[in-house]
Amino acid sequence: MGMLSFYLRKLIIIFKGEVLVLPSRVVVFLFFLVLLFLPVVTQDPYLLRILILTSIFAILAASWDLLSGFTGQMNFGHALFFGVGAYSSALLNLHVHIPPWGSIPIGALAAVLAGLIIGIPCLRLKGTYLALTTLAFPIILMGVVFAIPDITGGELGVSGLDRLSRSRLTDYYVSVVLMLGLCTVMWKITDSNTGIIFHAIREDEVAVRTAGINTTRYKLLAFSLSGFFAGISGGLYAHFMRIAGPSTLEVSMSFTVVIWAVFGGIVTIYGPIGAVFILFPLLEFFRFWPEFRMLMFAVVILLILLYMPDGLLPWVRDKIEKECPRCKIRNVATRKTCRVCTAELD
Amino acid sequence: MIADIVISGLINGSVYALLAIGFSLIFGAARIVNLAHTAFYMVASYCIYFATHKMGVHPVLAMLVAIVLVTLIGLVCYQLFINPIREHEAAVLIATIAVAMAMQEIMLLIFTGDYLSVPALVMGYLRIIGVKIAYQQLLTFGVALLILAGVWAVLMKTRLGLAVRSTAQDREVANLMGMNESRVAMITMAISVGLAAFAGAVVVPLKVVDPHMWMHPLIMMMAVVVLGGLGSLKGSFVGSYILGLAESLVVFLIPMGAFLKGSVALSIMIAVLLIRPEGLFGIAFEEER
Numbered sequence A: 001m002g003m004l005s006f007y008l009r010k011l012i013i014i015f016k017g018e019v020l021v022l023p024s025r026v027v028v029f030l031f032f033l034v035l036l037f038l039p040v041v042t043q044d045p046y047l048l049r050i051l052i053l054t055s056i057f058a059i060l061a062a063s064w065d066l067l068s069g070f071t072g073q074m075n076f077g078h079a080l081f082f083g084v085g086a087y088s089s090a091l092l093n094l095h096v097h098i099p100p101w102g103s104i105p106i107g108a109l110a111a112v113l114a115g116l117i118i119g120i121p122c123l124r125l126k127g128t129y130l131a132l133t134t135l136a137f138p139i140i141l142m143g144v145v146f147a148i149p150d151i152t153g154g155e156l157g158v159s160g161l162d163r164l165s166r167s168r169l170t171d172y173y174v175s176v177v178l179m180l181g182l183c184t185v186m187w188k189i190t191d192s193n194t195g196i197i198f199h200a201i202r203e204d205e206v207a208v209r210t211a212g213i214n215t216t217r218y219k220l221l222a223f224s225l226s227g228f229f230a231g232i233s234g235g236l237y238a239h240f241m242r243i244a245g246p247s248t249l250e251v252s253m254s255f256t257v258v259i260w261a262v263f264g265g266i267v268t269i270y271g272p273i274g275a276v277f278i279l280f281p282l283l284e285f286f287r288f289w290p291e292f293r294m295l296m297f298a299v300v301i302l303l304i305l306l307y308m309p310d311g312l313l314p315w316v317r318d319k320i321e322k323e324c325p326r327c328k329i330r331n332v333a334t335r336k337t338c339r340v341c342t343a344e345l346d
Numbered sequence B: 001m002i003a004d005i006v007i008s009g010l011i012n013g014s015v016y017a018l019l020a021i022g023f024s025l026i027f028g029a030a031r032i033v034n035l036a037h038t039a040f041y042m043v044a045s046y047c048i049y050f051a052t053h054k055m056g057v058h059p060v061l062a063m064l065v066a067i068v069l070v071t072l073i074g075l076v077c078y079q080l081f082i083n084p085i086r087e088h089e090a091a092v093l094i095a096t097i098a099v100a101m102a103m104q105e106i107m108l109l110i111f112t113g114d115y116l117s118v119p120a121l122v123m124g125y126l127r128i129i130g131v132k133i134a135y136q137q138l139l140t141f142g143v144a145l146l147i148l149a150g151v152w153a154v155l156m157k158t159r160l161g162l163a164v165r166s167t168a169q170d171r172e173v174a175n176l177m178g179m180n181e182s183r184v185a186m187i188t189m190a191i192s193v194g195l196a197a198f199a200g201a202v203v204v205p206l207k208v209v210d211p212h213m214w215m216h217p218l219i220m221m222m223a224v225v226v227l228g229g230l231g232s233l234k235g236s237f238v239g240s241y242i243l244g245l246a247e248s249l250v251v252f253l254i255p256m257g258a259f260l261k262g263s264v265a266l267s268i269m270i271a272v273l274l275i276r277p278e279g280l281f282g283i284a285f286e287e288e289r
Helices: A002-019 A025-042 A047-069 A080-094 A100-122 A127-147 A167-192 A192-201 A205-210 A215-241 A253-265 A270-288 A290-307 A311-319 B002-030 B037-054 B059-085 B089-113 B137-159 B161-171 B171-176 B180-208 B215-229 B233-253 B255-275
Strands: A321-323 A328-334 B126-130 B132-134
Touching: A002 A025, A002 A080, A025 A047, A025 A080, A025 A167, A025 A290, A025 A311, A047 A192, A047 A253, A047 A270, A080 A100, A080 A127, A080 A215, A080 A253, A080 B059, A100 A127, A100 A215, A100 B180, A100 B255, A127 A253, A127 B089, A127 B215, A127 B255, A167 A192, A167 A215, A192 A205, A192 B132, A192 B161, A215 B171, A215 B180, A253 A270, A253 A311, A253 B089, A253 B215, A270 A290, A270 A311, A270 B089, A290 A328, A290 B059, A290 B089, A311 A321, A321 B137, B002 B089, B002 B137, B002 B180, B002 B233, B037 B059, B037 B089, B037 B180, B037 B215, B059 B089, B126 B137, B132 B137, B137 B161, B137 B180, B137 B233, B161 B171, B215 B233, B215 B255
Parallel strands: none
Antiparallel strands: A321 A328, B126 B132
């Protein structure tokens, strides 16, 4: 009993000292809380559906950021991983009868393979060349999908898959918990040693190589990690919609992912997730004027790019938090002195 | 059969050349990857449709008006959306996609998603070795070649062309030599969008006009440009004919080829990149690729 209360008090102290001091951490905490306890308040199937899709696409957008944001390898064909994940888990489910909990991870492994295959030619390219080349791969695969309709169903796609789970509520918990878990993993990866090397490759690849690090290996690692997470989101999407169609490979799909990530702010992981949670429900909201939906989407993006080129969420974060000039620790913007080293904040 | 392949390949190739050279020019001179390039081509097609069908203007006049109008729209877009964020490479890519999407949606709102068509400028056809070639196709081919020659002349023989080429080689040094870099970028943008509008104008009688018509040319154009080497005009020219011919070969010879035409063109591009990462005629700048 004494042990328990000790740990409880320790937890409260950590919570007070680490979470409540920064508004951004409070927001993340509330985000977890709201998502996990939302079904207690409402179980509206339409709302749950939107949130499930939002979670799935949040994984996708964050996985783009892991590859393109952190290592600077501009991938404009992220739909490839999504599509490969969706199609392979759909085909496995339909023909080999593997249930979703097995077919989604195997689909993700197929996406990792795809990441390795496209990673090898892409290692020699940089910047715009890389962006334009990666854009090509999902289009090539889409041509193949259309050319062999016996296996892939052509334009109609592979349909009639197993449900993710029995009820809408379980679907919700599966995708939301997976989203929160996988995104935390991604954030941890970017915070680790590997993540620092990724970031360094973005800033100056030659310098990283000079430091004795095999950048090729790390870039391939980034491609396969990103492929894995995107593949999981593809598999989830296929099983939730119960169809894997060519729309998962479309060019506009790749573009949308990039738009989400840039809108939210790249090299952050939380940026793309927040952007999907803002933009996707917003688009659903605009369904009342279907003809203005995409136009509004485009205009919002143009305005964001003009006024906050680093993305929305880092911009907001810089408004409410300040970095201490001496110890580089973040503080609430209202503080006069740093909470750790008591240096003057300007 | 062979004649069919060659002719449709040459015509497609010329249109891709018009598009790819414009795209390559603005990339070379200003390092802007303008993904909205083919959206301007679509807008030009719609302008011509509107002028000839709804206002009864003569087609040739309609084409001229369309080219001027689209060039102006392009410059406005450049000033409003691209110029302020030119230094952020990723942001420019996104901004141009957003511009393209906005144009597509505006065209959808005005003209709906119906498939429209514009009548040919000249009727009738010619028979060469048993193949019917419409005069319109010949006209498109001839005019495209003429314009390409004109662009080449401007770039190689005038002071403006010299400025564009030297800015493409090295922006900073060109600036130090007294060329107004931002003005050169703006003029290049005008030429580039003008070329896209022109491509739209010459091709509109041969194609179906709809708001999504910019997607396929965009993909082909990017394949061409990467194949030929970004910023290299000769590369874009040769690359467009290679991919144009490859596309019609696939369409005519392989069953279900129409679905695979994009795939094959892009596979050629990737194969070339594996052997020569800087493209056919690209010059390898160490820090850029």
